Amino acid sequence: MTLILTRSDIVTLLKDAGEDVEAAVEQCHLDLALGRAVLPPPPAMPLPGSDGTFLAMAAASAPAGLATVKLLADLPANRERGLPVQRSAVLAVSAETGACQALLDGAEVTRARTAAATAVATRALAREDARTLGLIGTGPLARAHARALLPGRAYERVVLWGRTPARSQELADWIRTELATDATVTTGPRAVVEASDVLCTLTPSREPLVLGSWLSPGQHINAVGAPPRPDHREIDTEGVVRSRVVVDAYTTARAKSGEVLIPLAEGAVTEDDFRCELGAVLAGLEPGRTSDSDITLFNSVGVGLQDLALARLLIDLAHARGVGTRIELSS
Template identity: 85%
Template sequence: MTLILTRSDIAALLADVREDVEKAVESCHLDLALGRAVLPPPPAMPLPGSDGTFLAMAAASAPAGLATVKLLADLPANRGRDLPVQRSAVLAVSADTGACEALLDGAEVTRARTAAATAVATRALAREDARVLGLVGTGPLARAHARALLPGRRYERIVLWGRDAGRSEDLARWIGTELGVEADVLSGPREVTEASDVLCTLTPSREPVVLGAWMRPGQHINAVGAPPRPDHREIDTEGVLRCRIVVDAWTTARAKSGEVLIPLAEGRLGEDDFRCELGDVLAGTRPGRTSDTDLTLFNSVGVGLQDLATARLLIDAAHARGAGTRIELSG
């Protein structure tokens, strides 16, 4: 039988297993570093006559016993239709038998695993005495990041900014009420950057929203929000140059990250400057932060192996709770 998990199914399951997503994502990056998982670069398929792009984000994991593919549709024209710009679905098959184990809506999976990867990277790269968390961007991804990053860290304050003042105030109130941490809306991305010990950029920006000139030694930055397009980025070249760079997966970043591809095209950095992966840092085979004055950057483009790890967790939770819908797909 094939398990179908809708967006509402997944949201309900995540309420019970959200903290486990971080552990699952951490394990999958270690598996990649240690050769127990496979993660090819995703092919980008621009649709002729459209600004839409489709990506097939595949992965396979021996420890998880799964192979998955998430088909991601990135459709900027959806803004004019009042529809999500990005939509996706995850297909999971047994690595042992090839049977289709599950089909999952991708929205909540993507949001949860993205925030979990940021939490893993922040734990590995940020200074222990980081006390101010900054959020540039105020959409659902910002809420997911605030929820994922606060546990286990001694943040005393969150500072944030978004283009929509009303949404910024709503987010600040939600953080204070739901998460119990003081949150302040500042006047712009520069002010947030300068005030933050840990900074997360969470915007679908094409042009940089954070400049290297605003950064200070010792900060940790998570560049998360830019869509998987080589001409989109949130951090300018000067900012990337100032940082020790860690990527989630080199081949994926090389294929679709503007933070990587633009400095490479400008000749400001070489490929070796981007080859340190999060799994390498977790496994201890490459250094992350080496001193309190390092500026560290986690360039998060999002990878199919994170989707796989989260899907495995959700499939197991659904079976344990009797959640979701089951169909005979091959009948």
């Protein structure tokens, strides 16, 4: 039988599962570093006559017993239609038999695994005395990041900014009420950067919103929001040059990340400057932060292995709780 999980099913299953999600994402990066998982770079398929792009994000994991592919549609024209710019679905098959185990809506999977990857990277790379969290961007991804980063950690306040003042204030109010942490809306990106010990950029920006000249020794930055396109970035070249860069996966960053491809094309960095992967840091194979004065940058493009990790968790939770729809796909 094939399990179908809708967005509402996934929201139900992920409620109060934050620690399990973070653990699953951490484990998948360890598996990649230790050679127990496969993660090819996703092919990009630009649609002729359109600014839309489709990406097939595949992965396979021996420990998880799954192979998955998420088909991601990045369609900027959807913004004018009042539809999500990015839509996706995840197909999961048994690594042993090839049987189709599940089909999952991709929106909540993507949001949850992205925030969890940021939490894992921040725990590995940020200074232990980090107390102020900065958020640039106020959409659903920002809310997911606040939920993933704040509970159980020592942040004393959040500073944030978004293009729409009302949404910024709404997010600040939600953080104060739901997460019991002081939150303040600032005047712009620079004010957020200069006030933050840990900074998350969570916008679909094409042009940099954060300048390297604003960064301070000891900061940790999570560059998360830019779409997987080589001409989009949130951090400028100086910011990348000043930072020790850790990527989620080198081959994916090399193919899709404007954060590293633009400085590389400019001759400001070499490929060796962004070969360090998160899994290698977690496994102790590569150093992460080497001193309190390092500026560390986690370049989060998002990878199919993270989707696989969430698919495995969600399939197991759904079977345990009787959630989802089951069909005989091969009949």
